[in-house]
Amino acid sequence: MNEDFVVEATLECKRDLQGGVFAINLIDQEGRVSVAASTRSCKGEGIFAKGTHRIRFNIGNTLPYGSFHINIAVAEGYDLVLRQENVYNFGIKKDKEYNQVLMHPHIDVSVL
Secondary structure, three states: OOOOEEEEEEEEEOOOEEEEEEEEEEEEOOOOEEEOEOOOOOOOEEEEOOEEEEEEEEOOOOOOOOOEEEEEEEOOOOOEEEEEEEEEEOOOOOOHHHHHHHOOOEEEEEEO
16 A cells, blocks of 8 residues: 655744735645645635644655745735754655655745
8 A cells, every 4th residue: 555755844933924815835846735734724715813823734645856845825924934844754654865855845935
């Protein structure tokens, strides 16, 4: 049985982002997008509350090669800090060589 690869990041939001739409995506070098999932904090609209949020991206069972980046876009200002990036492969021992590629995504923070 193939297990999916997962990228997990911890975001720190220094203040409430209210009334706007936000998107948190992981994009690989071929332009494929994985939308953040598995957290109540990522509903896509309303308040993105001040505090620490765990964001998880399911990137399927094919490990991507090359670089990818996490894009955080909000419609009304931002004060977000990406605190750490970790790569997990549930059920399969982590491959150090792959993790070296995946542990350092480019972080792109933009305002819509």
